[in-house]
Amino acid sequence: MPVAVISSPSDSVQRVIDALAALGHAERPVMLDAAARTAQQAADALGVALGQIAKSIVFRHVDSERAVLVVCAGDRRVDEHAVAARVGRLSRADADFVRAATGFAIGGVSPVGHTQPPIALVDDSLWRFDRIWAAAGHPHAVFALRPDDLPRWLGATPSAVTQPPR
Numbered sequence: 001m002p003v004a005v006i007s008s009p010s011d012s013v014q015r016v017i018d019a020l021a022a023l024g025h026a027e028r029p030v031m032l033d034a035a036a037r038t039a040q041q042a043a044d045a046l047g048v049a050l051g052q053i054a055k056s057i058v059f060r061h062v063d064s065e066r067a068v069l070v071v072c073a074g075d076r077r078v079d080e081h082a083v084a085a086r087v088g089r090l091s092r093a094d095a096d097f098v099r100a101a102t103g104f105a106i107g108g109v110s111p112v113g114h115t116q117p118p119i120a121l122v123d124d125s126l127w128r129f130d131r132i133w134a135a136a137g138h139p140h141a142v143f144a145l146r147p148d149d150l151p152r153w154l155g156a157t158p159s160a161v162t163q164p165p166r
Contacts, residue, residue, distance in 0.1 A: 019110075064119075
């Protein structure tokens with residue numbers, strides 16, 4: 001697992017570092033040698049199971065124009081109907097919306113450190129693992145956490161918001 005300590009973080013990575021510190025999370029983000037814009041790339045770079053990658057998927061909430069953040073396991077696909085049933089009408093979020101609503105570029109969206117608080121959902125499939133990894137504000141930056149951290153940090157009750165595995 002080729003990783004390095006982050007010595008001079010970008011603004012978005014620094015927001016994640018600051019958010020994790022405020023949450024009392026001891027593990028700092030690390031930089032991967034290779035970009036991890038996809039869950040598979042992150043899993044390969046870290047040498048972990050695809051499901052251990054906590055993907056941050058962003059939708060646009062139609063009624064409020066807020067970001068809807070769905071954190072799910074890397075080996076699962078978000079069930080948009082299940083998400084909409086919990087939060088209301090959704091639309092796809094393009095790269096400009098994601099950056100404006102979260103402060104992160106696609107491929108580096110962290111579950112924490114958003115510039116505006118999202119409507120958050122956490123998929124219950126993450127609890128198959130004791131340790132998971134999430135993006136830390138940059139396609140090369142990741143951090144380790146436990147699934148139990150996400151509901152506390154995001155104020156979200158774990159629920160089934162992904163499609164059944166094939």
